[in-house]
Amino acid sequence: SQQGEEDPQALSIQEGENATMNCSYKTSINNLQWYRQNSGRGLVHLILIRSNEREKHSGRLRVTLDTSKKSSSLLITASRAADTASYFCATDGRETSGSRLTFGEGTQLTVNP
């Protein structure tokens, strides 16, 4: 089974700086998604990038996907204290059906005001 691995596990930055998180996976995918989770809460969908896409933007978010390296990155520009949360990548594998997601270990982002 595939497993998403993320680095760094924890990231602490100052408000206004950019935050970059990386995700690697092991098997072929249909798409890769990024989610955000505030402590003790459910997940919020941020962005989905399909296997035939290389880059996608949404507001202050920029996601890249390199299927040859089986990796993705999430960039948050001009970070704010409210961006403090855990960020997870999740892959929807080609060998599965019904949108079964495999989640990475997550990156805990702390944005200091």
Place this chain on the structure above:
Amino acid sequence: GAVVSQHPSWVICKSGTSVKIECRSLDFQATTMFWYRQFPKQSLMLMATSNEGSKATYEQGVEKDKFLINHASLTLSTLTVTSAHPEDSSFYICSATRGHADEQYFGPGTRLTVT
């Protein structure tokens, strides 16, 4: 749109008792619902996938007799933790998909503590 709710948001129960958690899609009909478990500071682990009117598909290592899933309608799925033990204490999160879309909409989670 695409709001998913869970009830209760937290529950404390005694060892040996059963607990039911509800997951509802409030403003859409959910094609498929998923149940996840998350231990502190860890990632989400998929427990099972359920479709309305059919039996749930459990992930390897998840006991189907212990974690009973009933997907009674297109807007409601329930997870019952039977004969709960302290090691079942966890954060349980459901999600739902709409139509054939890839995005999953997540509920706010239920914190289960078994004493």
